[in-house]
Amino acid sequence: MRIVGLTGGISSGKSTVSNLFKSHGIPVVDADVVARAALNKGTGGWRKVVAAFGQEILLENGEVNRPRLGQIVFSDPDKRQLLNRLLAPHISSGIFWEIVKLWMKGHKIIVLDVPLLFEAKMDKFTKPIIVVWVDPEIQIQRLMARDGSSEEDARGRINAQMSLDVKRSKADIIIDNCGSLDDLNEQFQKVLSEVSKPLTWTEFWRSRQGALTALALVTLGVLLCRKAFNSDDL
């Protein structure tokens, strides 16, 4: 199985690229979606976060007030680290089970969309790694336009992440998303053909088809050995 890593900065265009993959039939595991589920009311993640941050981060219905928690953690690195530490095991196991489900369905190529792929050291499980890069000023403009946030808020969120230039230096494939959506789509077509290349042998043996082939080969080997022993007995 090929697990393609997709990362970048906040609002650099990862979801836009993810949607392109999905529209070409390649499933995407979205870490933001998994992270949201890990904070749902009543879950283990929710309990730990409420115990650490207090009732004031809750809405009246008991769900986490996400903008409120965001304001707290994106302006205080210690609190952000605390939140990351509390949620990391829930996010990793959520991502793991999403991958297992896609493996069981027989998908050979999947995309892991993880904003903190390098920070969380998940990059070692993915190949190739695609970084969606964008110029910092365009990133701020798009972030403020999308979330209706202030410049201070947007800068706080961007500064909470590893710099996009550092991420770019760690990439196998770079998508430069400073241009129009048409430009992005044009680059995506090249990325798609790169990512859709035939699996390597290692990737093949990690796929469900590879595992079934290995099982069939072992079974055949056992049957042939038994037959050989039986003929010796005769």
Ligand SMILES: CC(C)(COP(=O)(O)OP(=O)(O)OC[C@H]1O[C@@H](n2cnc3c(N)ncnc32)[C@H](O)[C@@H]1O)[C@@H](O)C(=O)NCCC(=O)NCCS
């Ligand atoms: C603080 C929270 C509640 C704010 O929620 P909100 O709905 O406002 O933002 P959302 O979850 O949609 O995240 C938007 C973007 O912020 C960035 N971001 C989120 N968490 C972090 C973090 N801990 N450090 C740096 N950047 C982060 C990501 O680029 C993400 O795509 C939420 O982001 C959260 O629970 N974060 C911790 C979990 C986490 O690490 N998520 C990232 C998945 S790898």
Ligand SMILES: Nc1ncnc2c1ncn2[C@@H]1O[C@H](COP(=O)(O)OP(=O)(O)OP(=O)(O)O)[C@@H](O)[C@H]1O
């Ligand atoms: N090439 C582009 N031209 C114009 N707008 C774009 C382009 N690419 C993305 N956008 C817009 O920029 C915003 C951020 O893009 P997107 O949501 O894909 O980023 P993201 O990296 O997934 O963000 P997050 O980390 O917050 O999940 C969106 O409003 C999106 O529509």
